[in-house]
Every structure is written in C-alpha cells, then in structure tokens.
Amino acid sequence: MATYIIRRLIWAAVMLTIVSIITFAIFFLVPRLAGATPESLATRYVGRTATAEQVKIAAEKLGFNDPLVVQYGRFAKGIVAGADYDYGPGVEHCPAPCFGYSFLTRLPVWPDLLDRLPVTMSLAIGAAILWVLAGVATGVVSALRRGSFFDRAAMTIALGGVSLPIFFTGMVSLVIFSYGLGITAPGGSFTPFLDDPAAWAYSLILPWITLAFLYAAGYARLTRAGMLETMSEDYIRTARAKGLTERTVVLKHGLRAALTPILTIFGLDVGLLLGGAVLTESTYSLPGMGKYAIDAITNQDLPKVMGVVLFAAFFVVVANLIVDLLYAVVDPRVRLA
Amino acid sequence: MTFLELKDLRIHFPTDDGLVKSVDGLSFSLERGKTLGIVGESGSGKSVTSLGILGLHKGGRARISGEIWLDGEELVSASAEHVRTLRGKKMAMIFQDPLSAMHPFYTVGAQIIEAYRIHHKVSKSVARKHAIEMLDRVGIPQPDRRVDSYPHEFSGGMRQRAMIAMALSCDPELLIADEPTTALDVTVQAQILDLMRDLQRDFNAALIIITHDLGVVAELSDDILVMYAGKAIEYGTSEDIFERPEHPYTWGLLGSMPRLDRERTERLMPIKGTPPSLINVPQGCAFHPRCTYGDRTGGKSTTEVPTLLESEGGHLVRCHLSGDVRRSIWENEIKPNLEAP
Numbered sequence: 001m002a003t004y005i006i007r008r009l010i011w012a013a014v015m016l017t018i019v020s021i022i023t024f025a026i027f028f029l030v031p032r033l034a035g036a037t038p039e040s041l042a043t044r045y046v047g048r049t050a051t052a053e054q055v056k057i058a059a060e061k062l063g064f065n066d067p068l069v070v071q072y073g074r075f076a077k078g079i080v081a082g083a084d085y086d087y088g089p090g091v092e093h094c095p096a097p098c099f100g101y102s103f104l105t106r107l108p109v110w111p112d113l114l115d116r117l118p119v120t121m122s123l124a125i126g127a128a129i130l131w132v133l134a135g136v137a138t139g140v141v142s143a144l145r146r147g148s149f150f151d152r153a154a155m156t157i158a159l160g161g162v163s164l165p166i167f168f169t170g171m172v173s174l175v176i177f178s179y180g181l182g183i184t185a186p187g188g189s190f191t192p193f194l195d196d197p198a199a200w201a202y203s204l205i206l207p208w209i210t211l212a213f214l215y216a217a218g219y220a221r222l223t224r225a226g227m228l229e230t231m232s233e234d235y236i237r238t239a240r241a242k243g244l245t246e247r248t249v250v251l252k253h254g255l256r257a258a259l260t261p262i263l264t265i266f267g268l269d270v271g272l273l274l275g276g277a278v279l280t281e282s283t284y285s286l287p288g289m290g291k292y293a294i295d296a297i298t299n300q301d302l303p304k305v306m307g308v309v310l311f312a313a314f315f316v317v318v319a320n321l322i323v324d325l326l327y328a329v330v331d332p333r334v335r336l337a
Numbered sequence: 338m339t340f341l342e343l344k345d346l347r348i349h350f351p352t353d354d355g356l357v358k359s360v361d362g363l364s365f366s367l368e369r370g371k372t373l374g375i376v377g378e379s380g381s382g383k384s385v386t387s388l389g390i391l392g393l394h395k396g397g398r399a400r401i402s403g404e405i406w407l408d409g410e411e412l413v414s415a416s417a418e419h420v421r422t423l424r425g426k427k428m429a430m431i432f433q434d435p436l437s438a439m440h441p442f443y444t445v446g447a448q449i450i451e452a453y454r455i456h457h458k459v460s461k462s463v464a465r466k467h468a469i470e471m472l473d474r475v476g477i478p479q480p481d482r483r484v485d486s487y488p489h490e491f492s493g494g495m496r497q498r499a500m501i502a503m504a505l506s507c508d509p510e511l512l513i514a515d516e517p518t519t520a521l522d523v524t525v526q527a528q529i530l531d532l533m534r535d536l537q538r539d540f541n542a543a544l545i546i547i548t549h550d551l552g553v554v555a556e557l558s559d560d561i562l563v564m565y566a567g568k569a570i571e572y573g574t575s576e577d578i579f580e581r582p583e584h585p586y587t588w589g590l591l592g593s594m595p596r597l598d599r600e601r602t603e604r605l606m607p608i609k610g611t612p613p614s615l616i617n618v619p620q621g622c623a624f625h626p627r628c629t630y631g632d633r634t635g636g637k638s639t640t641e642v643p644t645l646l647e648s649e650g651g652h653l654v655r656c657h658l659s660g661d662v663r664r665s666i667w668e669n670e671i672k673p674n675l676e677a678p
Contacts, residue, residue: 233437234432234434234437234438235437235438235439235440235441237388237393237432237438238430238432238438238439238440239440240393240424241391241393241424241425241429241430241432242424242425242429242451242452242455242503243421243422243423243424243425243426243452243455243456244421244425244451244455245421253440256440256442257440257441257442330442331441331442332441332442332444332487332489333441333487333489
C-alpha cells in the first residue's frame with residue numbers, strides 16, 4: 001500500500017511537470033516557431049506605445065533572448081520559489097507561486113486566482129453533492145425496477161439532461177425562477193460562505209441545480225448500467241443465499257461494487273470543475289475561475305491565462321491522485337497493482 | 338416425516354422467445370445425514386432446482402408450482418420474507434466458482450461474519466471468533482490471520498474451503514453444493530470432496546451435490562438423480578445407478594467418464610449432440626434425438642412423453658424401452674465396454 005501511494009504521488013508530480021512544460025511551450029515555444037521574435041514577444045509586456053529601444057531592453061530583461069530551456073527553468077522557479085522582476089527603477093519580488101503580473105491590472109495573478117477559488121469551489125462542490133445523490137439514487141432505483149415507468153421516465157429525463165447545454169438550461173431557469181417567479185437569486189450575485197451561509201446558499205442554489213442536472217443525468221445512466229451488471233454477479237446470489245435482506249444485498253453488496261467506476265468519473269468531473277465551470281459561471285455571471293479565464297482570454301492577458309490553465313491542471317491532477325488513492329481503499333485488489 | 342421432499346416442482350421462465358421450462362415436474366426426497374447427487378449436463382435444470390429450493394426465484398419472473406417440503410414446512414407457498422430467514426440458517430449453498438461467488442471488496446472473514454450475524458444476534462468479536470473457528474474447521478492454516486485476507490489472496494482450493502466455512506457457519510440442516518469442485522484443480526477436487534464428506538458426517542446435514550460429473554457423486558452419494566431437460570430420467574440409489582443403470586442417457590454419462598482403470602487405447606463414448614432447448618423440448622422423449630436406441634421403442638419415443646416408472650431393478654426410470662431390452666442392452670452392449678478387460 002505504501003509503495004502504491006508513493007508511486008501515485010510521484011506520478012502526480014510528473015504529470016504536473018509535463019503540464020507546465022506543455023503550457024509553457026504553448027505560450028512561448030509555439031509563437032517562436034510561428035515566427036515571433038524576442039522583441040515581438042516583449043511587445044506584449046511593454047505595450048504598443050513603447051519605442052523600439054524600450055522593447056529591446058524589455059526583451060533582454062524578461063530573458064526572451066535566453067535559450068528556451070533556461071526560460072522554462074525561470075518560469076518553473078517562479079512558480080516554486082517566486083521570482084524577481086526588474087522593471088527599471090527597482091526590483092519587484094513576486095512571491096511563490098508566481099504566475100507573473102496581469103497586463104491589465106498590473107497586479108500579481110496568484111492572489112486573483114485565490115480570490116476566485118471560493119466561488120468555483122462553492123459551485124463545484126455544492127453541485128457535486130447534489131448530482132451524486134440524485135444521480136446514484138435514480139440509477140439504483142432504475143436498475144432495480146428495470147423497464148418500469150419510473151425507469152423509463154428517469155432515463156428519458158436523463159437523456160434530456162445530458163443533451164441540453166448549460167447555457168440553455170441556465171438561461172431558461174434564470175428567466176423562470178429568478179426574473180419570473182423571483183424565488184431564486186438573479187445572475188451575478190455571490191455571497192461568500194463565511195459572510196452569510198444562508199445568502200451563500202441562496203445565491204448558488206440555481207447554478208447548483210442546473211449544473212447538477214447536467215451531471216446527474218450522466219451519473220444516473222452510469223449507475224443504472226453498473227447496477228444492472230453487478231446485480232447479476234455471482235456474489236450477489238451468494239449474498240442472497242446467506243439470507244441477507246434485499247436492502248443489504250443492494251446497498252452493501254451491489255452498490256459498493258457498482259460505485260467504483262463512478263468514483264473515477266466523479267473525481268475527474270470535480271477536478272475539471274474546480275478549474276472553472278466556464279459555462280455555468282458565464283451564464284450566471286459568477287466571479288469564479290471560469291469567468292476569470294474567459295475574461296483573461298478576451299483581454300489576451302497572457303499571465304492570467306497561463307495562471308488559470310496551470311491552476312486548473314493542478315486540480316485535475318490532484319483529483320486524479322485522490323481518486324487513485326480512494327480506489328485502493330474501495331477495491332482491495334487495486335493495492336496489488 | 339421426510340426432511341426434504343419435492344413434489345412435482347415446476348419452475349418456468351416466460352421469455353420473449355417462449356416459456357423456458359427449466360424444471361418440469363421434479364420430485365425427490367432426502368433425509369438428514371444422507372446425500373443426494375443430482376447429475377446432468379448444463380441446462381438440465383439442476384442449478385435452477387437448487388436456487389428454487391432456496392427460494393431465490395421468488396419475486397422474479399419465474400413461475401413456480403408444486404411443493405417443496407422442508408422439515409414440515411411448505412416453501413413454494415411460503416412468503417419470500419419467511420424463506421429468507423431460513424436461507425443461510427436452515428439451508429445453505431456452496432457455489433461453483435468461489436472467486437466470483439465471494440465479494441471481491443470484503444475480507445473472507447467479513448463475509449463469514451456477515452453470514453453468521455444475520456441469524457445470530459452476537460457482537461462482531463464473537464462472530465469473528467466463530468469465523469476463525471469455521472476456517473480452522475475447514476482446514477485453512479493460520480485461520481486467525483487468514484480471516485483478514487481478501488478472496489483474491491486465497492488459492493482456488495482455499496477459497497472453496499472458505500466458501501464451505503461460510504455456508505456451514507450457521508450450522509444448516511440442508512446443504513446444497515452446486516458443482517463444488519468444477520472450478521478446482523483435480524488434486525484439490527478430491528480434498529474438497531473429502532472435506533465435504535467429513536463435515537456432513539459431523540453436522541449430520543442433508544447434502545445435495547449438483548454436478549455434471551458422475552465421478553464426483555460416485556463416492557459421496559447415497560442416492561443419485563439424473564436430470565435431462567428439466568425432468569428426472571433416472572432416480573435410484575448410488576448402487577442402482579452405477580451397477581444397474583437403465584436409461585440410455587445414464588449409460589452415456591457413464592461412458593463419458595474418464596477412468597484410470599480403463600485401457601488407454603479405448604475411447605471415451607461421449608453422448609452425441611447437444612442438450613435440447615428448454616423452449617422447444619423435442620416431442621416425445623426429450624432425449625430421443627440423441628438416443629442410440631430410440632428405434633427399438635417402436636416409434637413411441639418420438640411421439641409419447643415417457644413417464645417415470647419403477648423398473649424391475651427397483652429404481653425409477655423414464656424410458657420407453659421395455660425393461661428386458663434395457664437390461665439386455667446394458668449387460669451385452671454397454672457394460673462390457675465400460676469395464677476393464
């Protein structure tokens with residue numbers, strides 16, 4: 001088990017390094033291959049009004065003339081240990097993890113990301129709890145009553161759920177529940193949990209439900225398929241032969257085994273969402289990571305974009321790591337692998 | 338009073354393709370301390386019968402009729418909930434493939450403890466002690482350590498021993514073993530059969546062994562029932578079936594048994610063809626398309642369903658051939674080929 005954990009940890013570190021290399025390459029190597037010079041890269045940092053001389057100095061200071069490996073080393077060092085930016089009159093220290101300064105606001109990117117994180121976390125985790133409960137419960141009941149009215153209705157709704165995009169369901173729900181009936185918060189409202197938990201929940205309930213609906217649909221179908229398969233396993237027959245009640249057979253023996261693949265998908269989904277629920281946040285104008293990413297891309301704010309990409313990748317890798325570790329807890333056979 | 342008695346049990350499954358008559362009018366009886374071997378090919382209804390006795394078809398799509406009397410109680414008409422309380426306690430089952438029959442996510446101990454605690458209101462530690470005792474009893478070395486192992490950490494033979502420990506944990510009076518040795522190595526098969534014989538003696542349980550292999554039941558069984566297409570076709574004492582078999586299908590089974598005492602140059606005599614579909618059972622005798630002696634019945638085997646009648650040898654046979662013809666075929670054509678020269 002210990003070797004398994006160590007292997008997973010090393011693997012996660014390797015993954016993060018690879019992601020950082022790829023991100024770096026996309027923003028610095030690819031433009032060079034496409035014909036950009038150190039000066040044209042520096043232009044993005046000093047603005048279009050700068051003189052050719054200023055651009056040249058900036059390119060030198062930013063190290064765009066150095067070999068790419070050195071540049072990547074500096075970039076990686078900035079994230080791990082912080083970096084010093086020499087802007088002429090003085091040196092500005094950017095503490096770790098340093099993703100640089102926003103072109104637009106001149107502020108470091110990292111505190112911005114931390115600011116946005118609670119919104120995205122609130123949204124993702126709240127929705128995740130909802131969709132797991134609803135999706136798995138629906139899937140189990142559907143599987144046990146295969147072919148019943150409930151099963152057919154649930155699976156039809158689930159098909160709708162996976163097919164309808166969030167910018168449609170989101171808009172429709174806002175029009176009906178917020179602006180029509182006035183029972184939920186309008187778009188663009190967010191109250192931090194610590195300020196007022198009730199207002200927090202009120203501001204997020206509609207995004208939660210909309211997002212959860214999208215995912216619950218998939219989980220219901222997945223759970224149903226998994227349960228149908230496990231309930232025909234030999235060990236289920238054994239459990240019944242022992243004289244267990246049907247409830248114990250289904251929950252302790254059937255669902256336990258059917259949940260394993262769902263756990264994998266769940267980890268990935270939550271990891272992805274923590275990196276920014278782009279569509280949901282845009283639809284409801286929630287100031288989270290996804291909205292941040294969209295704004296950064298629209299403004300071509302390079303450090304922000306890189307920061308958000310790496311941060312999102314970090315969550316996916318960490319979520320994967322947690323899933324792998326949980327997997328070993330859930331399925332004893334994995335511990336040997 | 339007979340301990341276990343089946344009277345005209347029928348278990349039919351309606352499907353889109355038609356009615357599958359898995360068990361079609363089966364009757365037999367069994368006393369405590371005795372062993373019945375049910376023999377037949379795959380799809381002959383052996384396993385469906387055993388699951389039917391345990392009541393595992395209740396609540397499903399199966400149509401069940403007839404009577405199952407267990408220790409004075411009728412189970413076909415009993416409620417599913419009542420039969421559930423008997424399962425594991427009064428009657429238990431050992432399955433064919435212990436790897437797939439044990440839950441991969443729970444330790445062997447946890448699964449035995451669970452089986453025990455359904456029927457006994459005891460603490461976990463008491464149940465655990467009992468589980469270790471049971472593992473010891475079935476010959477698992479270091480049971481106090483192995484109790485915390487997972488099924489995949491056991492060898493095939495060990496797993497089957499653990500499965501037996503689980504089945505016996507509540508001291509059942511009826512034990513059904515469904516192909517208990519089929520998934521095991523030949524060397525381990527003999528050990529498991531020995532173990533089951535010893536345990537049956539100790540527990541004085543009624544034992545049903547279901548198998549396609551006459552060799553398995555030869556040593557263990559008091560009675561043998563040969564099933565074909567959901568029906569009993571021959572039913573008698575072990576001695577009757579091995580010494581004086583009267584049904585062509587039983588002859589076929591005996592001829593398919595590899596035996597060490599036979600000359601290597603002699604070929605096995607397999608039964609030709611495959612078991613019939615249980616939806617379209619052949620007209621007349623279900624075995625007639627595969628029977629070598631059907632032409633000696635004067636055409637009856639293709640038109641009339643034979644009934645299970647007592648033969649002159651004293652056991653039950655379902656065959657149109659007359660007793661004299663059967664005995665003459667056995668003595669002159671089959672037996673000489675089966676015996677070592």
